[in-house]
Amino acid sequence: MTAHDSPAPARRTRDKVDLTKFAWLSIVAAILTITLKAGAWVMTGSVGLLSDAAESVVNLVAAVVALIALRVAIRPATDRFLYGRAKAEYFSAAVEGVMIFVAAAVILVTAVERFLNPRELENVGWGLGISVIASLVNGGVALVLLRAGKQHNSITLRADGKHLMTDVVTSAGVLVGVALVVLTGWERLDPLVAFAVGINIIITGIGLITESVSGLLDKALPDEEHEVITEILRRRTDDTVTFHGLQTREAGQEKHMNVHVLVPDEWTVKRGHDYIEHLEQELMEALPGLIVLTHLEPISDPASYEDIPEAHVPIHGEDETALRPPRH
Incomplete structure (x- = not known):
């Protein structure tokens, strides 16, 4: 019995991972950092620290939205949503970009x-x-979210992690700015730093919205994963x-491919x-989480070569229409 004639191997099912625990971690971190940063602003009167606290409020809203999106994305398919709701994660990233x-x-x-x-700053040391x-808390949580987002291919966790990491960079800039105000006595440096923080946040927001839109438009898998498949x-x-x-194409945690x-x-x-059962099994083992349609x-x-999609991934390093057999 040849490999082609042998019984097909058992198909592996794609189990979605519940990622809501990471959203809860982000919510707890946001509440803690809001409290700390708001306290620092009240003590110093620094508009730079106020801007830092404002961004943490956005972190909290974004974390709540992420929790909702992750809960929706993991729900099983139904008669109305036959392919599930994996793309709910992209709405979370878009909302977070708007909130930014x-x-x-x-x-x-x-x-x-x-x-x-x-205005003159006060109690700068304590602030x-x-x-x-607060920045150390955000930095630690950001690393956890980014690692989990990469591992589980979750745009929601990646977006939240990038946002928190941006917050860490923002906080560092604010701290330097406030310290320079104390050293130089130039009080207008504080709002200048806050303004720079605002511009940096806008850049982050543009990136998040761009990524979420690409996902909603069925962006292809990364080149390195194409190489594994081909x-x-x-x-x-x-x-x-x-x-x-x-x-x-990508859809939240899911990876999809189809091939003739x-x-x-x-x-x-x-x-x-x-x-094709053996083929699909090999592809799924090479790229865990891949959903294969053949x-x-x-x-x-000759009719088999008439339905090649206009946009496709080259497999053989040449135009696949050239591989069709001659007509008789």
């Missing part, structure tokens, strides 16, 4: 007002110390079997089915 713009607007307006009406503690398909290509029309499998005309349905076609039929 709101925070930036508040910061910029406040910074301009304080620049026009500078800076409290802000440092290497397997090229290795399986011979005089009797070949492939074309490879397409991929061209096999000898004389193969039975069972032999072709067993072949389309079986007779290799010598």
Whole structure:
């Protein structure tokens, strides 16, 4: 019995991972840092520290939205949502990007007002110390979220982690600015730092919205994952079997691909089915979480080459329309 004729291996199911615990971690961190940073602002009167606290409020709202999105994304498919709700994560990232713009607007307006009406800072030492503690909390949580987002391919966790890491950078800039105000006595430096913080936040927001829109528009898998897929398909290509029309897309934690499998005309349905079962299993083992859809076609039929999508991933390093057999 050949490998093609042997029983197909058991199909592995794609189990979605519950990532809501990371959203709860982000919520707790946001509440803690809001309390700390608000206290630092009250003690010093620094508009830079106020802008830092305002961004933490956005972190809290974004974390709550992320929790809701992750709960929705993990829900199973239904008669109404046959493919599940994995793309809910992209809405979370988009909302977080919009919230960042709101925070930036508040910061910029406040910074301009304080620049026009500078005030002397107070209790700077205590304020800076409290802000440092808040930044350490944010930095630790950001690393956890970024690592989990990469591991589970979650745009929600990556967005939240990037936002928190931006907050850490922001806080560092604010701390330097406030310290320079004390050293130089130039009170307008504080709102200038706050204004720079606002611009930096806007840049982060643009990045988050761009990534979420790309996901909603079915962005293809990364090039390195394309290489894993095409290497397997090229290795399986011979005089009797070949492939074309490879397409991929991301949907939250899910990775999707579809490809046309061209096999000898004389193969039975069972032999072709067993072949693609083994193929799909190999692809899923190479890229955990991959959902594979295959389309079986007779290799010598010219009609099999008429449905190659206009946009596809090259498998053989050339235009796959050139691989069609001559018409008789």
